[in-house]
Amino acid sequence: MKAMILAAGKGTRVRPITHTTPKPMIPILQKPVMEFLLELLRQHGFNEIMVNVSHLAEEIESYFRDGQRFGVQIAYSFEGRIEDGELIGEALGSAGGLRRIQDFNHFFDDTFVVLCGDALIDLDLTEAVRRHKEKGAMASLITKRVPHDQVSSYGVVVTDSDGRVLSFQEKPAVEEAASDMINTGIYIFEPEVLDFIPSGTAFDIGSDLFPKLVEAGAPFYALPMEFEWVDIGKVPDYWQAIRSVLQGHVRQVQIPGKQVRPGIYTGLNVAADWDKIDVKGPIYVGGMTRIDDGATIIGPAMIGPSCHICAGATIDNSIIFDYSRIGPGVRLVEKLVFGRYCVDRNGDHFDLQEAALDWLITDARRQDVVSPSPQQKAMAELLGTDLALKAN
Numbered sequence: 338m339k340a341m342i343l344a345a346g347k348g349t350r351v352r353p354i355t356h357t358t359p360k361p362m363i364p365i366l367q368k369p370v371m372e373f374l375l376e377l378l379r380q381h382g383f384n385e386i387m388v389n390v391s392h393l394a395e396e397i398e399s400y401f402r403d404g405q406r407f408g409v410q411i412a413y414s415f416e417g418r419i420e421d422g423e424l425i426g427e428a429l430g431s432a433g434g435l436r437r438i439q440d441f442n443h444f445f446d447d448t449f450v451v452l453c454g455d456a457l458i459d460l461d462l463t464e465a466v467r468r469h470k471e472k473g474a475m476a477s478l479i480t481k482r483v484p485h486d487q488v489s490s491y492g493v494v495v496t497d498s499d500g501r502v503l504s505f506q507e508k509p510a511v512e513e514a515a516s517d518m519i520n521t522g523i524y525i526f527e528p529e530v531l532d533f534i535p536s537g538t539a540f541d542i543g544s545d546l547f548p549k550l551v552e553a554g555a556p557f558y559a560l561p562m563e564f565e566w567v568d569i570g571k572v573p574d575y576w577q578a579i580r581s582v583l584q585g586h587v588r589q590v591q592i593p594g595k596q597v598r599p600g601i602y603t604g605l606n607v608a609a610d611w612d613k614i615d616v617k618g619p620i621y622v623g624g625m626t627r628i629d630d631g632a633t634i635i636g637p638a639m640i641g642p643s644c645h646i647c648a649g650a651t652i653d654n655s656i657i658f659d660y661s662r663i664g665p666g667v668r669l670v671e672k673l674v675f676g677r678y679c680v681d682r683n684g685d686h687f688d689l690q691e692a693a694l695d696w697l698i699t700d701a702r703r704q705d706v707v708s709p710s711p712q713q714k715a716m717a718e719l720l721g722t723d724l725a726l727k728a729n
Contacts (some may be wrong), residue, residue, distance in 0.1 A: 338381075338382050338383045338384065338385070338447070338448075338449070338450075338451040339383065339385045339386070339387070339444065339445060339446075339447065339449040339450075340378050340385070340386045340387070340449055340451070340452065341386070341387045341388070341389070341434075341435060341438070341449065341450070341451045341452070342361070342371060342374060342375075342382040342386060342388045342389075342446075342451075342452050342453075343389060343431050343434065343451065343452070343453050343454055343455045344359065344360070344371065344386075344388050344390050344397055344454040345387060345389045345390055345391035345392065345394075345416050345426070345428040345429070345434055346360060346362040346391075346392065346428060346455075347392045347426070347428070349393075352553070352572075352686075352708045353675055353676070353678040353680065353686055354572075354575070354673075354675050357393070357676070358393070358396065359392055359394075359396050359397055360394040360454060360455045360569070360570075361374075361397055361454035361455060362393075362396050362397060362400065363455070363569060363575065364641075365457065365539070365569075365578065365579070365582060365590055366579070366582060366583075366590065366593055366621055367398065367593060367604075367623060367641070367642070368455060368590075368593070370427035370454070370455060370456070370569060371397070371401070371454050372407070373457055373589060373590070374452055374454065374456075374458075375401070375404070375407045375409055375411075376381065376589075377458065377459070377460070377462065377589075378408070378409065378450070378452075378462070379407065379408045379409050381461075381462035381463045382463070383409075383450060383462065384408070384409045385409070385410050386404065386409050386410065386411050386412075387411075387412055387413075387414060387415050387438055387444060387490045388401075388411060388412070388414070388415045388454075388477070389413070389415075389416055389428075389429075389434035389435075389437070389438070390413050390414070390415055390416070391415065391416040391417050391426035391427065391428040392426045392428070393426075394415055394417075394424065394426065395424070397413075397652075398413055400486050400697075404569050404710055411600050411710050413433060414434060414437055414438050414441070415554065416428050416429050416431060416433075416434060416437065419428070424515065428517075428539070429538070429540070430454075430539040430540045430541040430542075430545070431451075431540075431541055431542040431543070432534045432541055432542045432545060432546040433534065433538060433539050433540040433541075433564065435451070435531060435534060435542075436531055436535070436536055436540065436659075437536075437537075438535040440536050440537075441527075441677065445526070445531060446528055447527075447528065448466060448470065448525065448526070449525070449526055450462060450465075450466070450523070450524070450525055450526075451522055451523070451524040451526060451542070452522070452524075453522035453523070453524075454569075455568070455569050455570055455591065456521070456522065456565075456566060456567060456568045456569065457565070457566070457567040457569070457578065457587060457589065458564060458565065458589075459543070459564055459565045459588055460479065460522065460523060460562060460564040460566075461632065463566065464562070465477075465479055465525060465560060465562060466525055468560050469525040469558070469560065469692050470675055472500070472556070472558045472560075473556055474525070474527070474556045474557065474558045474559045475484070475526070475527045475529055475530050475550070475555050475556045475557060476524065476525070476526050476527070476530050476547075476550055476556075476558075476559045477524065477525040477526075477553065477557070477559070477560050478494065478495050478502070478520055478521075478523070478524050478525075478547075478559055478560070479523040479524070479525075479559075479560050479561075479562055480518040480519060480520060480521065480557075480559045480560065480561045480562070480565055481490060481518070481519055481521050481561070481562065481563075481564070482517050482518055482519075482561065483517055483519050484517070485511065485514070485517050486511055488509060488511060488514040488516075488517055488519065489508050489509060489510055489511055489514070491508065491519035491520065492506070492519060492520040493505065493506040493507075493509055493514050493515065493516050493517075493518065493519055493520075493544060494509065494516060494518050494519065494520050494559045495515045496516075496518070496558075496559045499558075500558045500559050500560065500561075501556075501557065501558055501559075502547070502550075502551055502557045502558060502559050503551065504551065505520070505543070505547065505548070509546075509618055513715045518543040518559065519563055520543065521566050524542065525560075530546070530550070530555075531583050533546055533549050533550060533555075534546060535555070538728070540673055543556065549637075550629050551602045551636075552578060565587065565589070569579060569634075571684060572673065572682070572683070572684035573682055573683055573684060574678060575673075576656060576671075577684045578658055579637065579639050579655070580637040581635060583619040583620070583621060583637040583638075583639065584619060584637055585592050585619075592619075592621055592622075593621070594621065594622075597611065597613055598616075598618070599618060600617075600618020600619040600620065601616060601618050601619075601622075602619070602620070602621045602622070602624075603618055603621070603622045603623075603624075604622065604623045604624030604626075604642060605622055605624035605625065606625050606626070607622050607623075607626050607628070608627040608628070609622070609626075609627070609628040610630055611659060613631065614628055614630065614631070614632050614633070614634060615632070615633040615634070616633070616634045616635075617625060617634070617636055618636045619636040619637050620634050620636040620638045620670045621638075621639045621640070622638070622642070622644075623640060623641045623642030623643070623659060624642045624643075625642055625643045626640055626641070626642060626643060626644040626645070626646070627645045627646070628640075628646040629645075629646060629648040629650075630648060631647065631648040631649050632646045632647070632648060632650050632651070632652070633645070633650070633651040633652070633653070634651075634652045635651070635652065635653040635654060635689065636654070637654060638652050638653070638654060638655050638657075639656045639657065639661035640657045640658070640661075641657055641658045641661065642660075643659050643660050643661070643701060643702075644657055644659065644660065644661045644662070644701055645661075645662040645663070645701040646663050647662070647663060647665040647666075647667075648665055649665045649666045650663045650665060650666065650667045650668070650669075651667070651668040651669065651670075652669055653668070653669065653670040653671070654670060654671045655669045655670065655671060655672045655673065655674070656671075656672075656673040656674070657673075657674045658674060658675045659674075659675065660700050660701045660702055661674050661676075661698060661699075661700070662699050662700065662701040662703070663697075663698055664698065664699070667697050674698055675698075676700075688696050
C-alpha cells in the first residue's frame, strides 16, 4: 500500500530549531519524529512511501535514504531549484506536492494515506482505511475531539449527522466554534481526488482542496477516532511533547538508554556522579555528556549527547540539545537550548552570540571559553526571567 509524508515545509513556527533541522527530523529523545511515522506505516502495511522535500531536503534524504533499513521503500519529490550552485526550496503546498508526484508518473493508483511529518500518532490506520471505504469516500480526514476551551488552537471540522464534511473553521474563538472535532492532518484519499488539484502551482490541502471538495459535493467525510496525537508544529508543542514522553504519557515512545536510578535514564558513557548531583527525575541524558558535581537537574528534562553541564548550573524542566555547554551558575527554567539560541517555552528566543552571552551557554567543543567580564555579568543579570546567573 502507498502513503505520502508531507515534509516540505519550512517549519517557521518551530524556529530556531528549523534553521538547521527540518521539522520531520526534530528529535524525540534522539529519534526523528518522521521515523516514528515510518514505523506506524510499516506496521499497517504501507510500504511504498513518497516524501515531498524542500527546506533542508538533504538532511531528510541522507538520513532515511531509500527506506531499506526501516523496512519500507521511500522516494523523494524535491520542490525547488538550484541557483548559483545552491538548492533553493520552493514548496508547492501539501496538495501541490501530491499533484507533482502524480503528474510525474501516476504513483497514486489506489487508496492512499497522507500524513504530516511533524506529529507523533498511534492511529489504527487499518481501521481508518476500512471506515473510509465503508463510507464510499473519495476523501476522508481523521478528526479528534479536544476540550472545547482548546478549539481556538486548531482547525475545526463541521459535519452533518452522517459525518459528511460541511465546512471548516480555522482557529475559531471558543464561543464561535461550531464543533469540538479538529483536523489532525491525517488524510485518506482515492486517486480521483487529484483531479481537483491544479498542476504546477502552490495548492494546500486544508485551505484549497477541501473547500473545492465541499463545493463540488464530493463524497468527503470526517472520521472521528480515538488515538494518541502529539503535534510538534510549534515550540510549545515540542516542549510539551518531550515532557509527555519523559512522564510516560506517550505510548509509542520508549525512553532510550538505561535507567541508572529511578526516573534517570542515560545513554552510553555519561560522566556523572549522581551522589553529588541534585537530581529529580524524570530526565534523559544523552551519551558522552558530562555533568559536574554540584549541578542541579530537575525533570522533566532532556539533555542531549556530548553536552557539558558545569558545577552550580541548574537545568529545570528544560531541553538541552547536543553539544551544549551550560556554564557554572547558569540557571535554566523551562528553557530550550539549541546551538546559539536560548528559547522559552512560548517560543520567544534570543541569540546568545549576538547578545555576547555565549560564555554562559556555548558549544561544548569550544576550547576558548573565558571568564566573563563584570560588564558581561551585569548584562546576564539584566535578562532576569530569561536567564538567571548566580553569583560565581
